[in-house]
Each structure stands twice: as C-alpha cells, then as structure tokens.
Amino acid sequence: MTKYALYPGCLMPTEQYGYEVSMRSTLPLLGVELVDLEGFSCCGEPLKSINQMLTLTLSARNLAICEKEGLDILIPCPMCHLALSETKKILREDPKMKERINSKLAGEGLVYKGTSKLFHVIDLLHDVIGLDAIKEKVVKPLSDLNFATHYGCHLFRPSELGRPVDSENPQKMENILEVLGAKADDYAEKLDCCGGPLLPVHPETSLTKTGQKLQSIQEQGFSGMALSCPWCHKMYDSKQKKAGETVGAKLNVPVLYLTQLIGLAFGVEEDKLALDLNLSPVEKVLEGDQGVGS
C-alpha cells in the first residue's frame, strides 16, 4: 500500500459525500492508503476574487500540514489542486514571498517547505496505478455504456502550471472508462465550464451554462456523464433539475463520479459507493448495464 495524505478541501467533505465515500471504497483496492490528517482548511481558491494573498496563505498552510507528515498529497478537487499547485510554483520562484507566508504560518506552528508531490484522482489512477492494474480488478464490465466525460476546468487549465491532464485533448478519463468496459466518445462541449464558479454572483446564468451542456449531452444520446470534480458534480447532479428549469428542458442525464463507476465495475456494493446520494437518475445506468446493480 502506498500512503497519500488526503486533502479533502471544502465541498467534498461538507456535501459531496458520494465522491468521498466512493474514493475511500475503491482506491484501497488499488493499493492506495488514504491518510486523514487534522487541521485542514479551505485552499483559498474560491476566495481568490476577494484577496489573492489569502489564497496563497491558505494553500501554503494546507501543504505545510501534509509536509509535516512527509506525505505526498491526493487532492480530489480540481480547484484545490490548482490552488495548491499554483502556490507551490509561486513560492518556489519567489523566496521572499515564501518567507512572508511562512511568517504568517508560524502562529500555528507550521512551516512551508515545498516538498510534497501533488496528485489528483485521475493522474493517480492513470499514471501511478496504471490502466493494467485497474483492468485486473474489473469483475463487472460497464458494457454498452457510453459516457460523456467532464474533468473540471482547473484540472487541465492553465497548462503552463503543469496540470494532470492535457488542456485541449484530455483522454485519461476516457482511457480509464475503456478498461472498465465502457465507451467515452468525444463531444464538442467536452472542455466547457459547468458554470459553477459563477454561482455566488449570477446563479441563473450559472445554471444556464450547466443546463446547456447537459441538454447537449442528452441530445447526443450518451448513457450518462462521468466526472471528477465536486463543484461540477454539484452543478450537473445536485442542481440538474434546476438547471433544466432554467434552460426550459426536461433533463434526465445520469451523472456519476468516476470513482463510483470504478466501484461498480469492481463489484463494490452500491451502498459503499453512496449511489443513493446522486440526485440524477443514475438507476438508468445501473439497470441499463446487465449484471451491475441488478
């Protein structure tokens, strides 16, 4: 088992339980031991519009907590992953800023050094664990299903920072779905934003973005949407009904976390994947695939 500190962020541990439950049920089957640490806070990215120094300080603070244990970090949220990656880059290139941030962390007895490596679920699965190891564990292939993938903008942009997947043609989730036995066709809107970051300021427009992408996925006949971001899941799953009302469409798109789909293909029981918490009609996927969930 390889140990990783789990940095949960804000959204996953306070409401997106399906992601956390399915991650905790599936990753250990692939040799990953998730280590829970005390004392984490927000990464600061949602507050970047208010004060960028706050983002730097909060991110460095969380990195310092993991460094204390000498662990590499698994960051399931693309937004947190961006904040922590950007902070690492800025503090590496600007020693004066590093000193300044460290003087603020001293009050809590923390020191930022910059020693931990950062992973998201997708690159951990695809690049570290590897497709072969995933394929070996598949007992109930997700046959006859075709998923529209949605990564979350911050997982592939800005590429200048070094992101876990390619910025214009991400294929890692597609490759993983393929070894699970499913298909993942490309579609025109794949790289588009879910609208989530606009929710605090322009909720209606935000939901319009969400609804438009879902509508397009539905029209193209996908079996569902597979994703790897708690913010996007909140928009596409938790708020699907509202998004449908906003764009005047009856939306029926099953939306699942990639880790939930991995769990299904590995034969993990449904209650250990928290499938009851998906508000979109995921039973369509469970029933459509013979052998899974039947």
Next chain:
Amino acid sequence: MSITDLTSRAEAQVAERKEINERLQKLQEEVSDFCYQCAKCTSGCEAHKLLELEPHKIVALLKRGLIDEMINSDMIWTCMSCFKCKERCPQKVAPVNILFTLKNLAVASGKQVPGDFTAMLQSAMGIGLIQDIQTVPTRAGETKTREQAGLPPCSKPKDPAKFQQTIMTVAMEKV
C-alpha cells in the same frame, strides 16, 4: 477589526491597494508589450455568450489605464475563471489574472462584494471551510448526514482562534 468590517470594508485599505496596484502595473506593462487585440480570448470566453464579458477589451482598458472604470463595473464579476483565455492566448497574456487582480482592488477599495462571496469568506474565517457540514438529500427523498454516509469526522483547523489570527493578518496586512 471584526469579520464583518473586513467584508464590508467601510474604509479603503490604503496599503493593500498599493500592493495590488503594483501587481496591476506589472500586468499593464506585460499587456502593453504583448497584446495585439486578436480577441482569441473573447472568442472562447465562457462568460462572453451569456454575460457579454469581452476579455480583449478588459486588456485594452488596462493598457489605457482605465482602472477605476473597471473596478466600478459589475463586468469584472462575470468571469467564470475557466482559464480558457490564458490557455489560448498566442502572446501568453492572461486576462483571467487581470480580472482577479481588478476584483481584489475593487474589494480593497471598499466596493461592495457581490453575491455569496461574503458568506463564503465569513465561513472560511470562522470555521476554516467555505461552508459547514451539510445534511444532504438522497434520491429517495430522505436525508443523510456525513456520519450516516459512513465518513470519518471532517478535518478542520484545530485551534480556530489561532487560525483566524493567521488569515486575519493576511487580509489586514500593511505592506
């Protein structure tokens, strides 16, 4: 200064503004050298179709130093921070970063922070997270707590008072 004072910003934050202005000046020099107004950023902008944000015009306004006009406009708050503009700029200009800095300046200048940002900031300063642990609905119309979902306790700052001190000094820092 209390959390409420911080978010309402009754007075302009002089030192903080100075620092943000320096950041803006650096960005201004960059765009003056590199942006040739091809508008590739705007053609791919997620907020353009629905809210008429035009990142190339933001860059043009910055070039001309029309900063007060921008921080007084609601337009800067329509960015979805998807980073497509930064990704696709042939000249490596980043309108998204200009917008972040303009929003920071607007806040430090005492402009009203729009929407739910204030609630998120207050929560982050209070408990460390942008929202507290929720009880969530199930598809069957019931509800579940984090504990009922079988999850361990949520990680939060151990000593909220010390944590608040850390981030308070950031937000209030005099440079």
